[in-house]
Amino acid sequence: MTSAITTLTGPAVAEAVTELAPLTVADRCDQCNAQAFVRVRMPSGSELLFCGHHGREHAPVLAAQGADLRDDTSTIDA
Numbered sequence: 001m002t003s004a005i006t007t008l009t010g011p012a013v014a015e016a017v018t019e020l021a022p023l024t025v026a027d028r029c030d031q032c033n034a035q036a037f038v039r040v041r042m043p044s045g046s047e048l049l050f051c052g053h054h055g056r057e058h059a060p061v062l063a064a065q066g067a068d069l070r071d072d073t074s075t076i077d078a
């Protein structure tokens with residue numbers, strides 16, 4: 001399932017990263033304003049929030065640019 005991302009990011013995923021904060025119901029997708037389940041921190045330190053749909057759409061691209069990702073989409077149906 002994650003093979004595409006792993007291929008794109010390579011050794012970068014092995015870098016130590018600070019844990020990204022869990023998402024809350026107050027967090028909204030930057031693209032469609034739905035509840036956000038994916039937090040992305042760019043190398044510049046700025047953060048982006050995405051819903052499950054947009055997270056899946058953008059995560060591989062952003063990861064390839066060196067962004068850190070937190071994916072809480074597994075909590076959608078919890």
Ligand SMILES: [Zn+2]
Pocket residue numbers: 029030031032033034050051052053054055
């Ligand atoms: Zn969205």
